[in-house]
Amino acid sequence: MNELRQLALDLRKQNQEFQVLHSQVAQQVADRFYEARQRFFEGLANKPKKKKPHQYLSLVYPQSGWKLSNWREVGQGKNKKKKARLYLSKIGFFTLIVHRVFPLEQVCRVCVKLNPSGRIHVIFSVEEPEVEEQPSKEPVKAVGVDLGITRLATLSDGRYLENPKPLERSLERIRLLQRRLSRKKFLSNNWLKAKRKLAKQYEHVKNLRRDLFFKLGVLLSQKYDVLVLEDLNVQGLIQKGVTRTRRMRLYDSSFSELRRCLEWVFLKRGKTVLAVSAYNTSRECFLCGGINQSLTLEDRIFHCPHCGFTFDRDLNASLVLLKRAGWEPPAAPVELRPLPPLPSLGLKKRSQGGALKQEAPPFMAG
Numbered sequence: 001m002n003e004l005r006q007l008a009l010d011l012r013k014q015n016q017e018f019q020v021l022h023s024q025v026a027q028q029v030a031d032r033f034y035e036a037r038q039r040f041f042e043g044l045a046n047k048p049k050k051k052k053p054h055q056y057l058s059l060v061y062p063q064s065g066w067k068l069s070n071w072r073e074v075g076q077g078k079n080k081k082k083k084a085r086l087y088l089s090k091i092g093f094f095t096l097i098v099h100r101v102f103p104l105e106q107v108c109r110v111c112v113k114l115n116p117s118g119r120i121h122v123i124f125s126v127e128e129p130e131v132e133e134q135p136s137k138e139p140v141k142a143v144g145v146d147l148g149i150t151r152l153a154t155l156s157d158g159r160y161l162e163n164p165k166p167l168e169r170s171l172e173r174i175r176l177l178q179r180r181l182s183r184k185k186f187l188s189n190n191w192l193k194a195k196r197k198l199a200k201q202y203e204h205v206k207n208l209r210r211d212l213f214f215k216l217g218v219l220l221s222q223k224y225d226v227l228v229l230e231d232l233n234v235q236g237l238i239q240k241g242v243t244r245t246r247r248m249r250l251y252d253s254s255f256s257e258l259r260r261c262l263e264w265v266f267l268k269r270g271k272t273v274l275a276v277s278a279y280n281t282s283r284e285c286f287l288c289g290g291i292n293q294s295l296t297l298e299d300r301i302f303h304c305p306h307c308g309f310t311f312d313r314d315l316n317a318s319l320v321l322l323k324r325a326g327w328e329p330p331a332a333p334v335e336l337r338p339l340p341p342l343p344s345l346g347l348k349k350r351s352q353g354g355a356l357k358q359e360a361p362p363f364m365a366g
């Protein structure tokens with residue numbers, strides 16, 4: 001790592017145009033390559049690729065080289081915003097809209113990220129002392145979550161979340177924009193314009209998704225202490241869908257994102273996330289543990305050949321997950337019903353979070 005860092009510094013010294021970079025930022029580029037290489041050797045990632053200048057979209061200031069000043073509040077009522085002025089060494093001044101309150105003296109690094117849509121995010125990482133976990137006195141409640149394509153998430157309490165409509169509509173628009181882009185001359189002005197539009201739409205979809213995922217996480221963490229998820233072998237999933245690799249990847253990326261969001265919300269609140277083996281979850285009967293070998297991907301209903309039990313496929317899978325994590329299956333079968341619509345998805349106006357509190361009676365486990 002030291003050699004790489006020195007190399008980065010030497011290159012910076014030799015090239016006039018690299019000197020617009022703060023020296024620590026140049027060093028951090030070497031760190032990033034070192035980490036990517038390390039991840040490759042540990043078998044966690046593919047070989048690091050050569051990045052073209054227009055693909056390199058973020059700068060990291062590990063310690064110094066930046067300064068925040070001129071904090072102020074602008075706007076009134078709903079439009080109230082906090083603004084600040086950010087100085088980046090050798091680059092200049094920027095005006096920020098500050099979305100979070102954070103202790104300025106504890107910031108350990110600053111990342112400036114340019115999205116392909118043209119938006120710039122500045123991320124301040126803050127070091128916090130670790131909080132010791134409080135042992136809970138109440139009985140621990142657990143929920144199993146099965147992720148799927150037709151139904152985004154099915155909870156073991158019978159509630160489920162459909163793939164929302166605004167998301168589907170946005171995906172249609174992405175297809176349209178992609179077609180338009182492919183008709184433009186590569187790297188022409190019109191091509192760049194179309195590219196920007198497409199990137200904006202992608203960002204919109206990403207925002208819709210994350211918004212939904214975090215809300216689902218909050219909804220679950222209000223009721224449950226333990227979240228049980230499938231331990232998905234991402235590589236395996238991609239390889240299985242050879243003919244539809246692209247499609248699988250698309251779905252898959254949002255699966256891992258959903259998992260990450262749910263895990264984050266739970267861990268942030270000091271709750272537990274359990275990953276259990278995903279092997280045969282949809283083929284196992286949650287009542288008797290028998291395996292239905294003939295179940296195909298198209299079957300929406302699970303029928304157990306051993307005990308004659310018939311149930312919704314995803315709901316059965318989520319109950320199997322819960323069982324694998326060590327919870328007793330409920331005595332009476334739970335009813336399948338949709339989640340109340342999570343607020344603000346695809347809507348301009350934000351509700352006051354009232355709908356999040358509305359919940360159906362939970363299924364007690366354990």
Ligand SMILES: [Zn+2]
Nearest residue numbers: 285288304307
């Ligand atoms: Zn059975």
